[in-house]
Amino acid sequence: MMLLMSRSTGGYHHGNLQAALEDAALDLLETTSAAKISLREVARRAGVSHNAPYHHFGDRAALLRALGVRGMAALLAAQEEAVAAADGPVERVRALGLAYVRYAAAHPQAFALVFDPDYCAAGSPSAEMSPLIARNEDLLGGEVEALVREPGYEGRDPVALSAALWSTVHGMAQLVTLGHLPLEAAEPALDALVQ
């Protein structure tokens, strides 16, 4: 019995160190880039020895990969929520893109981690990451399928259009988080393509 207890103080055993480490690292990720997060600092924040994390993550990269999965899940959830709240094919695609950009702007380090090839390489995604990526591609693909049946978009290749739209919102997210583009410029820029 007593699954998933969270007795976080006192005992020799932490109780739920895995989640505590991810939480501590996620906290650090609010203000620090993934490259600068040290496993030892995370362990210190969780109140355990510098070696305890190795019983839950094979190495530093594994912890960051787990954070990447969390970030991807949050990014996907933000898009799904925005799509569900929007009316009409054009408006749904617009909402999806804006949600993508806004998530990146709100959590720049987490967003960067999701697409950091040092930890989350697209070539060999983790077992947890793969389905999230697939769901995201399906989400966008489905909305674009509906879009190309709208007047003004008929006859466009949905595959090429999906790739173009993903590129656009991803680039926007990058440029906004980097400071090359103000967040307020994202919406009019997106409207310049999806009017």
Place this chain on the structure above:
Amino acid sequence: MMLLMSRSTGGYHHGNLQAALEDAALDLLETTSAAKISLREVARRAGVSHNAPYHHFGDRAALLRALGVRGMAALLAAQEEAVAAADGPVERVRALGLAYVRYAAAHPQAFALVFDPDYCAAGSPSAEMSPLIARNEDLLGGEVEALVREPGYEGRDPVALSAALWSTVHGMAQLVTLGHLPLEAAEPALDALVQ
């Protein structure tokens, strides 16, 4: 006399260590991400002690910033060359975008470094980086000015369109270098927006 000598062997003084360090680091950048490049390894490759680089670069980040400037210059040159070789406003914008993506595909680590906030923050660009960024924005902005006078693009806001196109090609470059999008998909995707 004898400015810029390059006596690279023998003497206690290298002769042109600054450039040699950048070259060595640039070599490493062909196969290794910026985050994994160590100053000591660069010094080893240049055949000097682990401390020599500090006489030419304040710290590790300064060396990587210098590489970022080189990368940005190369990215800009690739675009300028492509634009000069293309005919007509639409075709020039297309060529510019493809050059951007192709440069990234050819030099993924260098491209990533140019936009790595840990080294090349957009908020406080170095004195060498600023004019390059400005030139790149002018280049794109000028081509888009010409584009919006073309049939099919009249009346579009050139500022919003510039931001959108930069976002698109930048996102494409990211997704291609990350492996989320095959390079061959870039051209048709770009054509889905700039037909």
Place this chain on the structure above:
DNA sequence: TCAAGAATGTGGACAATGACCAGATTGGGC
């Protein structure tokens, strides 16, 4: 019930690294 044994924790160790210091070597300007 209670004794393995698996999980999970601790501290110690080691190599690599970034950064600083003092001192050696060199070269150009007076």
Place this chain on the structure above:
DNA sequence: GCCCAATCTGGTCATTGTCCACATTCTTGA
């Protein structure tokens, strides 16, 4: 020709990732 600044060297230190041996606790099965 001499001095000073630029350049390069080795030494040192704190931090980090990772491995090892060992301690503690939980669980499981006889």
